[in-house]
Amino acid sequence: MDVEEQARPVRGFRFAGVSAGLKAVFGKEDLGLIVAEQAVAAAGVFTTNQVKAAPVMLAEERLRAGRLRAVVANSGSANCFTGKAGMKLALDSCAAVAKEISCPPESVAPCSTGVIGHLYDLGKYRAGVRMAAASLSSDGLGSFARAIMTTDTVPKLASTTLRFAGADVTLAGVAKGAGMIAPRMATMLAFIVTDANLTPAFIRRALLGALPESFNAVTIDGDMSTNDSLLMLASGAAGHRRPSARELTGLEHAVAAIAGSLARQLVFDGEGATRLVAIEVRGARSSADAAKIARQIANSPLVKTAFFGCDPNVGRIVAAAGAAGVDLEPHRLGLAIGGVKVADRGMILTQALAAAAAAMGRREFTVRLDLRLGKAGANVVTSDLSLEYVRINAEYMT
Amino acid sequence: MDVEEQARPVRGFRFAGVSAGLKAVFGKEDLGLIVAEQAVAAAGVFTTNQVKAAPVMLAEERLRAGRLRAVVANSGSANCFTGKAGMKLALDSCAAVAKEISCPPESVAPCSTGVIGHLYDLGKYRAGVRMAAASLSSDGLGSFARAIMTTDTVPKLASTTLRFAGADVTLAGVAKGAGMIAPRMATMLAFIVTDANLTPAFIRRALLGALPESFNAVTIDGDMSTNDSLLMLASGAAGHRRPSARELTGLEHAVAAIAGSLARQLVFDGEGATRLVAIEVRGARSSADAAKIARQIANSPLVKTAFFGCDPNVGRIVAAAGAAGVDLEPHRLGLAIGGVKVADRGMILTQALAAAAAAMGRREFTVRLDLRLGKAGANVVTSDLSLEYVRINAEYMT
Numbered sequence: 001m002d003v004e005e006q007a008r009p010v011r012g013f014r015f016a017g018v019s020a021g022l023k024a025v026f027g028k029e030d031l032g033l034i035v036a037e038q039a040v041a042a043a044g045v046f047t048t049n050q051v052k053a054a055p056v057m058l059a060e061e062r063l064r065a066g067r068l069r070a071v072v073a074n075s076g077s078a079n080c081f082t083g084k085a086g087m088k089l090a091l092d093s094c095a096a097v098a099k100e101i102s103c104p105p106e107s108v109a110p111c112s113t114g115v116i117g118h119l120y121d122l123g124k125y126r127a128g129v130r131m132a133a134a135s136l137s138s139d140g141l142g143s144f145a146r147a148i149m150t151t152d153t154v155p156k157l158a159s160t161t162l163r164f165a166g167a168d169v170t171l172a173g174v175a176k177g178a179g180m181i182a183p184r185m186a187t188m189l190a191f192i193v194t195d196a197n198l199t200p201a202f203i204r205r206a207l208l209g210a211l212p213e214s215f216n217a218v219t220i221d222g223d224m225s226t227n228d229s230l231l232m233l234a235s236g237a238a239g240h241r242r243p244s245a246r247e248l249t250g251l252e253h254a255v256a257a258i259a260g261s262l263a264r265q266l267v268f269d270g271e272g273a274t275r276l277v278a279i280e281v282r283g284a285r286s287s288a289d290a291a292k293i294a295r296q297i298a299n300s301p302l303v304k305t306a307f308f309g310c311d312p313n314v315g316r317i318v319a320a321a322g323a324a325g326v327d328l329e330p331h332r333l334g335l336a337i338g339g340v341k342v343a344d345r346g347m348i349l350t351q352a353l354a355a356a357a358a359a360m361g362r363r364e365f366t367v368r369l370d371l372r373l374g375k376a377g378a379n380v381v382t383s384d385l386s387l388e389y390v391r392i393n394a395e396y397m398t
Numbered sequence: 399m400d401v402e403e404q405a406r407p408v409r410g411f412r413f414a415g416v417s418a419g420l421k422a423v424f425g426k427e428d429l430g431l432i433v434a435e436q437a438v439a440a441a442g443v444f445t446t447n448q449v450k451a452a453p454v455m456l457a458e459e460r461l462r463a464g465r466l467r468a469v470v471a472n473s474g475s476a477n478c479f480t481g482k483a484g485m486k487l488a489l490d491s492c493a494a495v496a497k498e499i500s501c502p503p504e505s506v507a508p509c510s511t512g513v514i515g516h517l518y519d520l521g522k523y524r525a526g527v528r529m530a531a532a533s534l535s536s537d538g539l540g541s542f543a544r545a546i547m548t549t550d551t552v553p554k555l556a557s558t559t560l561r562f563a564g565a566d567v568t569l570a571g572v573a574k575g576a577g578m579i580a581p582r583m584a585t586m587l588a589f590i591v592t593d594a595n596l597t598p599a600f601i602r603r604a605l606l607g608a609l610p611e612s613f614n615a616v617t618i619d620g621d622m623s624t625n626d627s628l629l630m631l632a633s634g635a636a637g638h639r640r641p642s643a644r645e646l647t648g649l650e651h652a653v654a655a656i657a658g659s660l661a662r663q664l665v666f667d668g669e670g671a672t673r674l675v676a677i678e679v680r681g682a683r684s685s686a687d688a689a690k691i692a693r694q695i696a697n698s699p700l701v702k703t704a705f706f707g708c709d710p711n712v713g714r715i716v717a718a719a720g721a722a723g724v725d726l727e728p729h730r731l732g733l734a735i736g737g738v739k740v741a742d743r744g745m746i747l748t749q750a751l752a753a754a755a756a757a758m759g760r761r762e763f764t765v766r767l768d769l770r771l772g773k774a775g776a777n778v779v780t781s782d783l784s785l786e787y788v789r790i791n792a793e794y795m796t
Binding site for chain 1: 447448449450476478479480481483513514515516624699700703704706707709711712713714716717719720721722724725726728729731741743744745746783784785787788789791792793
C-alpha cells in the first residue's frame with residue numbers, strides 16, 4: 001500500500017483550521033472543522049479510560065446513529081473533568097457548528113484535546129467556528145491537522161488512493177499525539193475520511209481491525225488519555241459500483257495502512273522522543289503473553305532511558321521481560337538490538353555490545369527478544385525517554 | 399515505635415564493609431559481611447521476577463533450612479543473566495566466606511546488586527572476603543550499608559530497641575535502593591538483624607506482614623529488579639524468656655517499623671528524586687481497587703514529571719486513576735494535594751491551585767484521592783521523575 005505522509009483532497013469533504021484563541025500561545029491554529037456535503041456514514045472508537053471527556057461521551061452517543069455531517073475539534077482544552085458545565089459546553093459547541101452549516105446539532109461530533117479540567121471560552125469558540133466555516137476548502141486538511149496539535153511538533157498526515165469497485169478511491173487521515181500515549185485504545189485524536197461508499201458497520205469493523213497493528217501497538221509513556229478518539233467518515237462521492245467482498249478487504253487494508261502510518265508518526269513525534277524502537281517478541285506460548293512482555297519492555301523507564309543513552313542494556317530488557325507476569329525460562333532467552341545478537345541462551349555476548357551501541361545511534365531500530373517457548377509473537381513500537389520528555393512535562397501548564 | 403535512621407550494635411552479630419575492587423570506581427566499599435557467632439534463625443523473601451539472579455536462587459534454597467551463619471553481599475555486579483557460570487560464581491563466593499569463618503558453605507547466603515549480565519572477578523572477591531573477615535566488628539553495620547550501595551547517594555539505616563519478654567532487644571536494618579524499585583516484592587537488598595530469639599517461621603511471618611506497608615508500598619520507576627532480597631537473622635543473644643503472643647505481636651510491629659523506615663529512605667534517595675509523595679486512595683470498593691489506582695498514579699510518568707515541576711496537575715492524576723482498570727464515577731472524585739483540596743465532585747477548584755503548587759514545593763507531601771464509592775483505601779509512596787533520573791539512567795554503564 002502506497003501511503004504518503006501528506007494530505008490530499010477527498011471528494012465530498014471540506015476542511016478548515018483556524019486560530020480561535022483557545023491556546024495560550026497567540027496565533028496558533030486551535031480549532032478545526034471537517035464538513036461533509038451531506039450527512040455521511042461514520043463510526044468511531046474511543047478511550048477506555050474511566051474518566052472520559054465530555055466531547056468523548058457526546059461523540060460516542062452521536063455516532064450510534066452511524067451518520068455525521070461534521071466533526072469539530074479543538075486543542076488548548078480537553079474539556080475533561082469539567083462536570084455538567086463541560087457537557088453543556090460540548091453541546092453548545094456543536095450547536096454553533098450546526099448553525100453555521102445548517103444541519104441538526106446531532107449531526108456534529110466534537111473532539112477536544114489539551115489541558116484537563118479546563119473549560120474553553122465559548123465566545124471565542126463560536127467566533128472560531130464562524131471563521132472556520134467561512135474558510136472551508138477541499139485542500140484544508142493540513143490546516144485541520146495543525147489545529148489539533150498540542151505538544152506535537154509536526155502535523156501527522158497520511159493519504160492513499162486505490163482502485164476500488166471500478167473507481168479511484170482516496171483515503172486521508174490526520175492525527176495528534178505527543179503524550180499520554182498507551183496501547184489500550186485508539187490513541188489520542190485521529191480522523192480518517194474517504195470518498196468510498198461504506199456502511200457505518202463496515203467502517204467500525206475496519207477501524208477495529210486496524211487498531212491492533214496501529215494505534216494499539218504504540219506507546220510513548222504508558223499513560224492513557226481521557227480523550228482518545230478515532231473517527232472515520234465516508235462520503236461515497238467516488239461513485240463506484242457495489243464492491244465485492246475481496247474489494248472490501250482491500251479497503252480494510254487501506255484503512256489499516258493509513259492508521260499504521262499515523263501511529264508511527266505519533267511515536268516519531270512523541271514528547272522528547274529521539275528514537276523509534278520496534279519491540280518484537282517472538283517464541284512466546286501465546287500472542288497475549290508476547291504482547292504483555294513487549295509492553296512491559298516498551299514502557300520500562302529504565303529501558304527507555306537506556307535507548308536515549310544508546311546503551312545496549314541487556315539486563316534492563318530481560319529484567320523488564322521477567323516482570324511481565326509471564327512464565328519464562330531465562331536460560332533460553334535470545335536478544336538482538338538493531339539486528340546485532342547481544343544475548344543467546346541466557347548469556348550476554350559481551351563482544352557484540354559495541355556494535356549494538358552503534359546500531360542504536362540510528363533514529364529507528366528494533367529490539368527482538370526470542371523466548372524460545374512457542375511460536376507466538378507480538379510487536380509494540382515505542383520511543384525513548386529523554387531529558388526533553390521531562391522538561392516538556394515538568395513545564396507544561398496546568 | 400522509636401526508630402532511628404542509624405546503625406546500632408546487635409548482640410551476636412559482627413559486620414564489615416570493604417573495598418574489593420568490584421565496582422568500577424576505585425576505593426568504594428563494595429563487599430559486605432554479616433556474621434553471627436553461630437548459626438542462627440533466618441528467613442527471607444525474594445523477587446518475583448522470572449529472571450532471577452544466581453545469588454537469589456542460591457539464597458532462597460539455603461534459607462529453606464531456616465538457619466544461617468553469614469550473609470555476604472556485593473555491589474558492582476548483580477550476577478544475573480549469567481547462566482551456569484553465574485551459579486558457580488555464587489557457590490564459590492559463599493565457599494570463600496565459609497573458609498574464612500570456618501562454617502559449612504550451606505550456612506552462607508549470597509546477595510548481589512549492580513550491573514546485570516556481568517560476572518565479577520572471583521580473585522578480587524576472595525581477597526575482599528579475607529579483608530572483610532579480618533575487619534568484622536559489632537560497629538560495622540554502617541560500613542556494610544555503604545558496601546551494598548549502587549546509585550544510592552546515602553546508606554539506609556534503621557534501628558530500634560524495645561522491651562521484649564523481660565529483656566532489651568535491638569533490631570537494626572540496612573537497605574539499598576535507588577532504581578528498579580517497584581511494589582511487587584521485597585524491594586532490592588535489605589537486611590534486618592536482631593538479638594531476639596525467634597523461629598524461622600516467625601521471622602518469615604513478620605517479614606511478610608511488614609511488606610505491604612513498607613517495601614511493597616513504594617515505587618520509584620515501576621521496574622522490578624531481578625535481585626530483590628530481604629533477609630532477617632535473629633541471634634537470640636538478648637537472652638530473654640519465652641515471649642507471650644502479645645509480645646510477639648509487638649516484635650512484629652518493630653520489624654514493620656524498621657522495614658517501613660528503610661522503605662521510606664529508599665524513596666527519598668530514589669534515582670534523581672527531589673520529592674517524596676504519599677499517594678493515598680480512599681473511598682474505594684476494595685483495598686485491591688484502591689491499591690491498583692494508587693500504583694497507577696504512583697507510576698505515571700506524566701504525574702511524576704508534574705510532581706517534579708511543582709504542577710498541581712489534577713488532570714493527569716485523575717486520568718491515571720481512570721486508566722487503572724477499576725470502575726469509577728468521575729463526578730464523585732475529590733482530590734487534595736499537599737492538604738489543599740483541588741477537586742471536588744468531579745470538578746477542579748481552580749482558585750486552590752496556587753496554594754497546592756506552593757505545598758508541592760516541600761520535600762514531602764501527600765496526594766489524596768477520594769473515590770466516594772466505598773470504605774476501602776490504600777497507600778503507595780513514590781518519588782518524582784526528574785531530569786536527573788534520566789541523566790543517571792542514560793549514562794549508567796552497561
